[in-house]
Amino acid sequence: MNYKKIVISLIFLLTVSGLSSLSAQQYQISLLTCDPGEMIYTSFGHSGIRVLDLSTGRDVVYNYGTFDFGAPNFVLNFAGGRLDYYLSVSTFDRFIAEYDYFQRSVREQVLNLNEQQKLDLISFLETNYLPENRAYRYDFFFDNCATRVRDAIGSVLGDQLVWNDEVQEPVDKTFRELIDEMVYFMSWSDLGIDLALGSRLDRDATPQEEQFLPKYVEASFSRAEIQGDGPTRPLVGKSRVILDFEKPEGSFGAINPYWIFWVVALIFTAITFIGFKKKKLFLGFDIVFFGILGIIGLVIAALWIGSEIPSTKYNWNILWAFPGHLVLAFVFFKKTLQPWVLRYLLFALIMADIAVVFWIMGWQSFHPSLIPLLLVLILRTNYLYYNIGKFRPVKK
Incomplete structure (x- = not known):
């Protein structure tokens, strides 16, 4: 009898334990x-x-x-x-x-x-x-x-x-570097993100x-x-x-900003050299170049001022892509230039140089593909500042 009670008790305990486990x-x-x-x-x-x-x-x-x-x-x-x-x-x-x-x-x-x-x-x-x-x-x-x-x-x-x-493992990475990990080979998207977001991305993330x-x-x-x-x-x-799918190998693609912007830099270097030799300005190229930079600057300014996203503030891309460049592009259509044009060219040159300093000092990291565009901006503002008055009358 005791044996049967023990067996029944064990069965009961095991059942309760099983139900408890199922519930848990x-x-x-x-x-x-x-x-x-x-x-x-x-x-x-x-x-x-x-x-x-x-x-x-x-x-x-x-x-x-x-x-x-x-x-x-x-x-x-x-x-x-x-x-x-x-x-x-x-x-x-x-x-x-x-x-x-x-x-x-x-x-x-x-x-x-x-x-x-x-x-x-x-x-x-x-x-x-x-x-x-x-x-x-x-x-x-x-x-x-x-x-x-x-x-x-x-x-x-x-x-x-x-x-x-x-x-x-302690590896300090900025927000921008963390983003780059994900979009490095999406070069146009990576460029757009770097243009839209400001210096707050360049601090180390916890x-x-x-x-x-x-x-x-x-x-x-x-x-x-x-x-x-x-x-x-x-x-x-x-x-x-x-x-589980195999990850595709990364590739920049045939059309990417890295080689395109270097081609642009070579073109502007060539026309600057030819213009110096033939005493010409080739302002048509500058109208397009400064017009595009001005439009980019307007977008940056709109995001800085009008967006509620904190990361769009303090975006020092505006030092080289300045909204005023769009005004300069329209002014180049005129046959006679205002005196402020020379002062603005000097201002644009200084701003581009400051952008380079900001980059070198680590205050904001710009997209690597922008190096040739910064060189073009420095080259053309310098060339036009010293030569535009020789070929276009300036009001006094």
Whole structure:
């Protein structure tokens, strides 16, 4: 009789233990990290949170990186820092199908959360998904799809989450260098980013600030630990590759600013030499050149003054791409020049020289392809300052 009681008790305990284990593992929550794509808005990668309900099979991904291309004034709002992103929810299968179609690798890190932490995180996400909460003002560096995922985990775990950033290899990188890692071979996009964003990008990013890029969130999660609710354990319990595609080799492409701008520099060097020999100015070239620089300067000034994006402020590209150059281009159409033209040419020459100093001193890093354009600007402003009065009458 005692033997039967012992057997029955063991069976009961094992059953209860099994049910408790099943309850503790009702949810599986993971960080999904997706490799960059070929379009500029996909070139930095992506992060999402997967929530799998093991009891019902419901499998969804919370995605903070959703935006509407068809929204009114999309481009102006994006450039002005007034674009809202929002949290969306899709099935895991649909989420993976998109990345499979575009052949972008996806990796999963299953998080070592206890049951209460899982429920708290799901509640946090569901609250964020309410219609009145799901939209947020997007900031590329400090509030995006990757930082939102990191902050969601941090909000739920609080002081129990230890990032262990000190154990990583100390390599100081500026925000601009971090961007270059992702768009280096997208040379025109890289140039556009460097033209639009100012000197604030040229300070070193902290380990937490690096996490505006999904790959750094993934690396940080792999180092992090949970403490204070029992034995210390890694934040990530296990990792796996869901989709694995070979990364294409990087290439600048046949048409890129590096060789094009050097061709422009050679052309201007040639016409300056020929003009000096034949006593001609060839102002048609300068009208185009200064006109383009002036238009770029207007865009830089508009972003500096009118955008709510802090990173567009203090953009010293305006030293060489100055809006006033557009006025100079129109003035060159006239047969008689105003006296201020000579003073402006000297001003433009000094401004270009200051831009070079800013670059050398590290106050702002300009895109490398701009070297020949700066040389052209210095060459032509110098040549015109000393020679334009010889071939064009100047009012006194």
